[in-house]
Amino acid sequence: MLYIHIPFCQQRCIYCDFYSTTHTAAHIDAYIKSLSREMELRRDELPSPLLHSVYIGGGTPSLLSAEQIRKVFHAIRSNFTITTDAEITIEANPDDITPAFLETILQEGVNRISMGVQTFDDATLSLLRRRHSGAQAIKAVECCHTMGIPHISIDLIYQLPHQTAQSWSEDVRKALSLPIDHLSAYALTVEEQTPLHRLLQQGEFSLPTDELACDMFQLLCDETKRYGFEHYEISNFCKPGCHSRHNSGYWSFKPYLGLGPSAHSFDGNIRSVNPLSLHTYLTSEGTPEQQIERLTLTELCNDFVLTSLRTSKGLDLNALTHKFGSAITKQISTWAAPHITANRLSLTDTRLALTQTGIMLANDIISDLMIIEDE
Ligand code: SF4
The missing domain is CATH 1.10.10.920 (Arc Repressor Mutant, subunit A)
Incomplete structure (x- = not known):
């Protein structure tokens, strides 16, 4: 399994603690060169060059131009063999979805798109500093479907500021009425060092109680069941046979190689993580210096x-x-x-x-x- 991190975002969402930078345009080409080099240097860390799953996440991979996407896939194919039945996923923001973007990724063999929708409520989206509206998210999913993306997954978040049982129920029903075959739904995690944490400390707004969050989770379980989704992991639901092969690989302890700043790798015993700095990554001469986590039994x-x-x-x-x-x-x-x-x-x-x-x-x-x- 191969994970590639694209550490660029147009703007930062207030709850996010993934590593990404908003200084994008000038760095993407140089980044893809470093990524290709890391791939060459580290490809033998995987037990086999055959890839059954490729996951391009971020950050915002959908910020890449068609040419940049082609370069990333060219690097992957020069170093590995993607099996004919591999799951190839790319993460995308709804407002980046255009027929041209979808055509490019389909040509590169992408067969699964994972879209961060989070909620369809425009006021909450803007409070979270998401770039898209609820209507754009719906249009994006429909566009993916019309263009023939075989598998579409969306992410939702519950226990968001101002969210009520009613607004969450609308989010879930809207999501399930779309042509998706996978839904990931997480309770909001307030990470320290995020603007969300600071705003909560300052009392700018409050979050739904844990009791309400339990009701929200229950509603999610009931509604997904009603729509024929299997609850195959606590936060993940899918139409029969459409589970995420990549995430399931993580959960069953398969080895994976993660490339790019902040990407994690696992060889069955040892976890390692790349530096959390684009600058360090770009200026590394050999393999970027990783932090190694040797797990005890x-x-x-x-x-x-x-x-x-x-x-x-x-x-x-x-x-x-x-x-x-x-x-x-x-x-x-x-x-x-x-x-x-x-x-x-x-x-x-x-x-x-x-x-x-x-x-x-x-x-x-x-x-x-x-x-x-x-x-
Ligand atoms: S777009 Fe995704 S990775 Fe970027 S800041 Fe928002 S949640 Fe984080």
Whole structure:
């Protein structure tokens, strides 16, 4: 799996803590050169040159011109072999979607577009400093559909400033009435160092309560079900067979290579992250200096349990034993027992999964199953 980070945005949304810069035009060409070089230097970190999934995210990949997009794909194809059935995703902002942009990405084999819509409410979009309106988002999805993009996913956020049960319900219904086959919906996370955090501290506005957020999540689960979507991961819903192969790869601990500033990579044991600076990235002479995170066995095990339990497939106890030993499985089964009795977790064959009741309490249940590392 290959992830490519495009670290440019036209303007910064107030809640975002992804690495990107708004100083774009002058740097994109130089950036693509550095990206191609990093690809050449690091391609052997993947166990095989065959790519089953390519994900171009950001930042805002849809800011790239047709020629720049072609250059990125040329670099990928010069260093790897994209399999014929690969999932190739590009992230896009609704206001960048034009027939010409879609034609370019289709020619390059992109078969999935992931669009940050967040909400259809114009006042909230402008408060969040999103560049698009609700109407533009609808038009963009329809344009993707008409132009023949095979898979369309959109992102929504709940627990936003000024959001009510009613406005969230309208967002969800509008989203589900569009020709999409995948929906990701996240509760707003207020990251420190973001303008949103500062504005909240200053009391500029408040957020819906956690109780209301639970109701919003419940409505999301009910409505997606009504529209025939599978709830395959806590924050992700899809039409049958249309799950995100890339994200599922992350959740099943497949190795991936991430290129570009702030991009993460994982080889099965070791995680690494590229520098969070475009300048450092552009001026690196060899491979950009990465921060290495060597995970302890306990950390790997906790990650495995947490990530697996967030998915509808749940935690495979045989796989847990195979990876971490039977003592761990025994311990986690003991901790899980009261949740099974209370119908918050189900145990079918050797799979432990959250029930409908459990999904609403996922964080608490999962934290009960985490191993505390000895000091
Ligand atoms: S467009 Fe996306 S990456 Fe850029 S600031 Fe907004 S949320 Fe962050």
